[in-house]
Amino acid sequence: MQLDFFPSRSLTLYLAKMFIVRILAVLVMLVLVLMMLDLLSNSGEILAVEGNGQGELLTYASLRIPQLIQRFLPYSVLLATIITLVTLNQNSEVIAMKAAGLSAHQVLAPLLLTATVVAAISFAFNERVVTRATSTLKAWESAEWGPVPQDSGVKADVYLTDGSNVLTAATITGSGDNIVMNKVTWYERGAGGLIRLQVRADRATFANPGWRLENPVRFNVSTTTTDRPESMVVGQELTPEQVDLDTIDPDAQSFLDLHESIQAHEAVGRRTAEMRAKWWHKLSGPLSSVLMPLLGAVAAFGLARSGHLFVRALIGMALGFAYFVVDNAALAMGSFGGYPPFLAAWAPFFLFLLVGETVLIRTEE
Known part of the structure; x- marks a missing residue:
């Protein structure tokens, strides 16, 4: 035995x-x-x-x-x-x-x-x-805790950079040119990294190039004034491919999908340790x-x-x-x-x- x-x-x-x-x-x-x-x-x-x-x-x-x-x-x-x-x-x-x-x-x-x-x-x-x-x-x-998202590909709490500027979104749906951002905030920075412009919008879509904000509310930090421009395009250097790479959530991806995401990051020379x-x-x-x-x-x-x-x-x-x-x-x-x-x-x-x-x-x- x-x-x-x-x-x-x-x-x-x-x-x-x-x-x-x-x-x-x-x-x-x-x-x-x-x-x-x-x-x-x-x-x-x-x-x-x-x-x-x-x-x-x-x-x-x-x-x-x-x-x-x-x-x-x-x-x-x-x-x-x-x-x-x-x-x-x-x-x-x-x-x-x-x-x-x-x-x-x-x-x-x-x-x-x-x-x-x-x-x-x-x-x-x-x-x-x-x-x-x-x-x-x-x-x-x-x-x-509003309407429950039906699309399992929704990405939440997105933080994107365009040079020294920052674009955040509560949620992102779609991929490529069909990306739609919701509850968007754009921070434009000046010298020394200080924020000089803040823009909030309900929605943003790809404008090729840049991202068109819908119903934007713009706040100028230096003059402390607020206005509502009819249209505004931000993030001229931020492409849909960069958005797709920056919005990957390892916890929400399967083993094989995460492996493909890692390879995509390595192909463009991005850090993949996490x-x-x-x-x-x-x-x-x-x-x-x-x-x-x-x-x-x-x-x-x-x-x-x-x-x-x-x-x-x-x-x-x-x-x-x-x-x-x-x-x-x-x-x-x-x-x-x-x-x-x-x-x-x-x-x-x-x-x-x-x-x-x-x-x-x-x-x-």
């Missing part, structure tokens, strides 16, 4: 079923509690818009829940690991398995297999559901679920009657949460160029893989 990585078929199914039930239970509990707190924070702003009601709250929940599942699924796997292993330890089932000749890795094998399946499902869920929900939710929030770090993290993020049984395994081994089971559970929980802290810090460092993108996404995973193996081997007996 020592030559087999998995225990018997019956024992593998028993442990896997126990584990997956606890993962789902913890995930549902976390998502429900966090969704309730989120609605308490944002429901007032949503309902303040005329015409919004219960339907809009349900729409918000349907868009927010996928994000919560994406973020807290690895936490759920960690907590489910500790609950499962503590239960097995208290019932002396771990002792029985080890007495039957199973090694520590064989005891954990069904949990690792289950976590791998969860990671694969998480990756597919992020690609098909979370990216679209994120894009729609950001656009809806930028529209100040996008490439998040591109790699689209793989390492879901795969973190596979680490959780290994980091929480410290709760499985050692006699329950020794009085140290609670301490072991806390150590397993601390290891798991330490991984998420280091992972977020490394991703932030990679986003602004402190770490190479590959290292920022994968270094925490391999570091805690080694930590988990070391702790497992040292605490097995």
Whole structure:
């Protein structure tokens, strides 16, 4: 039996079923509690818009829940690991398995297999559901909870530069010459970077060259006067191709789409460290679920009657949460160029893989 990585078929199914039930239970509990707190924070702003009601709250929940599942699924796997292993330890089932000749890795094998399946499902869920929900939710929030955007390609909170001047838009729809900007603000800067002109408009379209503002309101900073010109074109050097490149949101793009966006940026010599770090993290993020049984395994081994089971559970929980802290810090460092993108996404995973193996081997007996 020592030559087999998995225990018997019956024992593998028993442990896997126990584990997956606890993962789902913890995930549902976390998502429900966090969704309730989120609605308490944002429901007032949503309902303040005329015409919004219960339907809009349900729409918000349907868009927010996928994000919560994406973020807290690895936490759920960690907590489910500790609950499962503590239960097995208290019932002396771990002792029985080890007495039957199973090694520590064989005891954990069904949990690792289950976590791998969860990671694969998480990756597919992020690609098909979370990216679209994120894009729609950001656009809806930028529209100040007005009508829900129907176009999943809406880009929100756009910041564009034309030399020293700045063009911002709450939302952008379309691509190429058909780009339409909504709730636009143009900042024209003078010497020393000081703003000398501010123009607000409801809408902007491509004027070839530049962007034509509709119903502009112009404020001259030096004279503190406001006027309403009939028409105004700004951003003469800002092309639709530049807008398409500058408005890419890595969180709202799938793995393959983001790879194409990175290649487009590299083709024109633009910095891609942030996008490439998040591109790699689209793989390492879901795969973190596979680490959780290994980091929480410290709760499985050692006699329950020794009085140290609670301490072991806390150590397993601390290891798991330490991984998420280091992972977020490394991703932030990679986003602004402190770490190479590959290292920022994968270094925490391999570091805690080694930590988990070391702790497992040292605490097995």
